[in-house]
Amino acid sequence: QVQLVESGGGSVQAGGSLRLSCAASGYTYSRGCMGWFRQAPGKEREVIASIYTGLGSTYYADSVKDRFSVSRERANNALYLQMNNLKPEDTAVYYCAAKVAGGLQTCARPSYDYWGQGTQVTVSS
Numbered sequence: 001q002v003q004l005v006e007s008g009g010g011s012v013q014a015g016g017s018l019r020l021s022c023a024a025s026g027y028t029y030s031r032g033c034m035g036w037f038r039q040a041p042g043k044e045r046e047v048i049a050s051i052y053t054g055l056g057s058t059y060y061a062d063s064v065k066d067r068f069s070v071s072r073e074r075a076n077n078a079l080y081l082q083m084n085n086l087k088p089e090d091t092a093v094y095y096c097a098a099k100v101a102g103g104l105q106t107c108a109r110p111s112y113d114y115w116g117q118g119t120q121v122t123v124s125s
Contacts, residue, residue, distance in 0.1 A: 039095070094118065
């Protein structure tokens with residue numbers, strides 16, 4: 001059974017940084033996808049960053065490119081999201097997700113198999 005648990009959310013002022021962590025247990029697919037989504041009030045959940053575990057290739061949504069960085073630590077089976085230069089529009093609940101299927105294009109698509117419970121990120125101006 002795959003379980004994903006996020007941590008590291010919180011409140012920060014615009015321009016600040018946060019690092020989200022996702023502890024993944026039971027996820028053993030060497031050619032799958034792990035990613036970060038977010039959902040702001042009144043908006044649909046969107047994939048913002050993902051990584052193809054087979055090659056380590058990454059995908060970023062345009063809204064976070066050059067500010068956010070996704071990484072994976074194989075030894076601890078953990079996923080991270082380093083968020084820099086945060087903006088008020090980054091305020092959302094952030095979710096860690098994983099799926100069995102892999103490939104960079106697949107990792108950029110929003111259909112994932114497993115989800116964490118979410119962690120709130122609030123950026124004030």
